Amino acid sequence: MSSGWSWYISIIALANILACVWLIRWTAKKRPGEAAEHETTGHEWDGLQELNRPMPRWWLWLFYITIVFGLIYLVLYPGLGSYQGLLGWSQYGAWEEEVESVEERVAPLFARYADMSIPELAEHEEAMQTGRRLFGNNCAVCHGADGGGRVGFPNIANNSWQWGGSPEEIHKSILDGRRAVMPPLGAALGDDGLEEVTAYVFNLSGRDAPEELVQRGQQRYQSMCMACHGADGQGNKAMGAPNLTDDNWTYGGSLEAIKTSIRDGRQGRMPPQKDLLGEDRVHLLAAYVYSLSSHLREEEDAGDDSGEEAASEQEQARND
Ligand code: HEC
Ligand code: HEC
Known part of the structure; x- marks a missing residue:
């Protein structure tokens, strides 16, 4: 003032x-x-x-x-212009104090889970209820209430991970965030090259595409894409390059969407939560995210893939 x-x-x-x-x-x-x-006063009403x-x-x-x-x-108290008052009270200070006192009450709630491992926590019902609330407040805007994602925001409730699905990798994705860089390759490929490699990627996930396009596309793939997405298209967790052979697509699996990804590139960014939520909350959230796909992991371990098939069908429906 x-x-x-x-x-x-x-x-x-x-x-x-x-x-x-x-x-x-x-x-x-x-x-x-x-x-x-x-x-x-001279005023008079009804006598x-x-x-x-x-x-x-x-x-x-x-x-x-x-x-x-x-x-x-x-x-x-402050009331006269910029005079601060003898008590030094301020609205901001009062707000900070309130946040601090809430944090003081709530922090032990999260801290008592800090010593439990992520897989252990994922089985802990009470912890997972808290985790679900945290997820709803902080993550659902982007990843959806069920973690199923939407265009541009990956599904984190399935078993297809860009950066890895181990407890440590999930924890790191949340704590430090992730930055993916898929370079725009339209210019380097040219129109024909783009058609061909798109057909190849489309075919990689088990769908029909013209044979000769796929063959020429494969050569282009090997020279331009393999370094990141792997020889067989399984992806590379070190740089967050997704698996191109499954039917899990962050940016859409239609011919058009795949073509756009290749031509214009994609730069997905997962915001780091370390400073926003702190280590203890992130630990709990990592366990919650881990729990979202644990039923799929168990079925995989048991060699029963029917659950996965059901999940793929869901996936298919989402991508269509
Ligand atoms: C420098 C490494 C790199 C190269 C080279 C690269 N990619 Fe990618 N690609 C990525 C990364 C990382 C992502 C994830 C982008 C994101 O999440 O925002 C990605 C994403 C994609 C996607 C979107 C997948 C989805 O889930 O929607 C497609 C399709 C794709 N790449 C195809 C290709 C093809 C085809 C080539 C070669 C012509 C290629 N990429 C070359 C790193 C690379
Ligand atoms: C502003 C939107 C946004 C918010 C909020 C957000 N995320 Fe993400 N998250 C993303 C994007 C985009 C990616 C994909 C980054 C990339 O392209 O590699 C991602 C990636 C991830 C991954 C890695 C997925 C993989 O396949 O490896 C995990 C795990 C994750 N987020 C968990 C969370 C959790 C837990 C929260 C809540 C604390 C959260 N995210 C909040 C946008 C968001």
Whole structure:
């Protein structure tokens, strides 16, 4: 606040209080006896006359008390322009204190899970209820309430991971965030090259494409894509290059969407949560994300892939 405004506000505030004092003294002066006992204001309704009498004393004292209260308040708290008040109270400080006290109460809630391993926590019902709430508040905007993702935001409830699905890898994805870089390759490929390699990628995930396009596309793939997406298209977790052979697509699996990914590139960014949520919450969230796909992992371990098939069908429906 500029000092001009500060003075302006202070003077108006004090002038108002002085005006109140003056007004009270003025009305208090006319005690009965000075004027005629029954002087009227001249107002009359249905035979009732309004008498001109001073305010009762107890009423005046209430006014004086409020004025004294106001003055003490203005000395202790900020109210006069940029004057901070003797107590140094501020709205921001009060808010910070409140956040701190909530954090103090809540932090132990998360801290008691810090020593448990992520797979252990994923089986812990109470911890996972808390995890679900945290996920709803902090992650669902991008990844969806069920972690199923949407265009541009990966599904993290299945077993197809860009950066890895181990407890440690999931934890790192959340704590430090991730930045993926798929370079735009349209110019390097040219129109024909783009058609061919698109057909090849389309075919990689088990769908039909013209044979000769696929064959030429494969050569292009080997020279331009293999370094990142792997010889067989399984992806590379070190750089977040996704598996191109499954039917899990972050940016859509239609011919058009795949072509756009290749031509224009993609730069997905997972925001780091370390400073936003802190280590203990991230630990719990990692366990929650891990738990979202644990039923798929178990089925895989048991050699039963029917669950996975059901999940693929869902996936297919989402991508269509
Ligand atoms: C420098 C490494 C790199 C190269 C080279 C590269 N990619 Fe990628 N690609 C990535 C990364 C990383 C992503 C993930 C981008 C993201 O998540 O935002 C990706 C994403 C994609 C996607 C989108 C997948 C989805 O889930 O929607 C397609 C399709 C794709 N790449 C195809 C190709 C093809 C075809 C080539 C070769 C012509 C190629 N990429 C070359 C790193 C690379
Ligand atoms: C602003 C949107 C946004 C928010 C909020 C967000 N994410 Fe992400 N997240 C992304 C994007 C985009 C990616 C993909 C990055 C890439 O292209 O590699 C991602 C990737 C991930 C991955 C790695 C997935 C893989 O396949 O390896 C995990 C795990 C993850 N997020 C968990 C979370 C959790 C838990 C939260 C909540 C604390 C969260 N995300 C909040 C956008 C978001």
